[in-house]
Amino acid sequence: MADPNTTISGLMSSTQGLRGPGSLRPGNADAIGTSKAAASDDKKTGFADAIKDYISKVDDLQQSSDTSIQDLLSGKSEDIASVVSAAAKADMSFKLLVGVRNKLIEAYKQTMNMPL
């Protein structure tokens, strides 16, 4: 996953590709794909791909957390430890995603409010 430095350097190029804050959501991963198609240089696709990959990873973790909770509640499994583990992983990775998203939107707003 991108560290804050590459996140910030990538912001300048990738904010162009984004249509708006709403396009960066786990359920809307395709919106980032279009920004990749519209991109002309390598740096842009690199950042968009990193975000896209990470979103799908976060989504996987969220879904495995959901299924483990469902299995526990429906009595299919009785392993509370695996539920805790899946929930902790999903929570931590989602927080990182939200942190990167907030940073991205902040940069977008700053760019839009720039007096010209």
Added chain:
Amino acid sequence: MEVEKTFGPVDIAISGLRAQGKQMEVISSNVANARTVDAGKGEPYRRREATFTSEDELGGVKLDKIVTDMSDFLRVMDPGNPLADKAGYVAMPNVNLPVEMMNLNIATRVYQANVAVLKRYQQMVEATLELLR
């Protein structure tokens, strides 16, 4: 940041929780059978003990095997018991309740320690993410 590596401490702490859960199971079996005179094979219940091994150099813990304690049975004078021998003694399980209570305390504390590691690690990650703001 690779996702699998980030969650190393989580998996290790969870393996500790599982191991101590198993330890609890063994202890509860020992306590429940503390007075089981006939465990099936014509002899009293033998105390069980769980042994653990580490998974890798830097990894979690896993259950190695559950071994039986081969120490001598406790002999109790009870001539009226149908299971008593000619001298009037009945063999009782080699479970020592104070020892089991101590093991129970240790298992509880180690479990809590693993939970504390998990909590602290989550706090550490959150503290790192604060830097993004």
